[in-house]
Amino acid sequence: MDDPADLTTVLADVRRGMIPAHVYNDEEIFRLEAQRIFARSWVFLAHESEIPAPGDYVVRRILDDSFIVVRDEHGAVHALFNMCLHRGMQVCRAELGNASHFRCPYHGWSYRNDGRLVGLPFHREAYGGDAGFRRSDQRLLPAPALDTYNGLVFASLDPDAPPLREFLGDFVFYLDYYTRQSPSGIELRGPQRWRIKANWKIGAENFAGDMYHTPHTHTSVVEIGLFREPKAEKRKDGCTYWAGSGGGTTYKLPPGDLRERLRYVGYPDVMIDKMLREWSPAQRAVIGEDGFMVSAASVFPNLSFVHNWPKVGESDDVLPFISLRQWQPVGPDETEVLSWFAVDKEAPEEFKALSYKAYLMCFGSSGMFEQDDVENWVSLTSTAAGTMARRLLLNSRMGLLADDEPVVAPLEWSGAGTAYVGYGEYNQRALLARWADCLETPVRTPSAVGFGTGS
């Protein structure tokens, strides 16, 4: 597809932190994003804990492409394009389940759970056997690239994608806080799924770095005593960091050592002991010495994380929870949110139950934080559709002086990447800079593949 005429200007504006408002609701931009971001980047599909047993599967999408993410009889995970090789019917129409085979409802071709075609009715009569359609070694089209980190399954539609670990880069330093609190890692529950009339980038940017919205947007949650942290004073003492393909926000914790600070956010000692063993000296020092605790984060393009610690009962005790969420683009003005509850597999059952409760009160379809976030994003998106929005450049330069020097010096700490204490839109700019890099680079379209006939 051709670049929109003004793409160069749009990207130049974005790179200097002046965001043309229409990028949050623009048909042409969205078409470009579909090809140059979502047909190229590593996109999160599922977590291995969602498909623990052979034959377990979940069906997930990358935009319009549906994939069966399935564990085969030997334990290997596949992402199979959910389209029958014959006439294109969806071979799996459930969202999840367990199956040794997927049988196409149209003409009955069947595929083993590793994707291999094993059944083709009337093969001899209809095709003259292998002379007309070579049945052996045919399989459902796999995602061009598939890889995992800490059990998180990612796929890329680009066969030439760099290795996942390279794509994530130093963000894995922070990913471990959310997904590796013990050798067993996390288990996921959910997702809750719902559709919002908002552009997908807004959530990704918000979770990447918007500490500035917390004291205002989420005032009500503090007022009702659910959450003790987001008071304006406290939020600006945190830092934001950007490392590799992602970035996030932190809270500054009161004085104490590593164990005391993990207790402060509500972790029991049995879990803390494992974190201490699992995390590197630098990962421990971010909390124990520097005093920062990770909160929200995003990985480019559309996967986000939350870690918060609300009160879950009448007592003053807080309890931490973790959520993974994906901003799945549906259109320029619509996003499907997939929100999972995540918890360390080895956590005590009582902790898991309370952490789940904490999650439900705060985030997800009914979460009290999420409710107010989404209202903002829907409102922003609908306003971004018009002519005036094409003339307005939104100021996303917080944290920068006119000469592009940062308002505060970068933080010297043990964490990976670059961090700044206080309010700033460093991460939103970093995320959109990645967005701009992708948008200006056309993707190589791999050649089409056919099956069964010819060599």
Next chain:
Amino acid sequence: MTARPLPFGDERHLLVHQWLVDEAYLLDAQDYAAWLDLMTDDVRYVMPVRVTTGRAAGFDSAPGMAHFDEDRYSLGRRVARFATEHAWTEDPPSRLRHFVTNVRTFATDSADELLAESAVLLFRSRGDVRESALLSAGRRDVLRRTAAGLRLAHRTITVDESVLRMQNLAVFL
């Protein structure tokens, strides 16, 4: 439900039906403080996440995950939040209409508890020109007799969509 519902003329059914209609009025009016008073102290309020599965799968909701999984404390926090001046998502408020129908009442083993099934269709309109949203669900309630009248002890909301077409659940069903 295999047992037979109470006849529509039964006084217990009439009581339950009126309770559900009165409750719908409170929810439409967003009089959540009065609504909370209709809950027992040990109330459970659950809305599972529905999923699309094959008929043979034997389940149609996401294991271990719900949209709501509430007790009195968490419902109380939600209601308290709406009472602040900073619950932006409902300020300006939605226009809500809960249509309650298909009400069937069943006696239970306990003389103090009645079981009620109902269908609810929630219409929600926000702003002037935004598309409205609908939510369709079945409900299964345990209503307990108390000195103050019937109180909700348990509600399971079986929503009819896997992917909700509503921006959030800053509403009750």
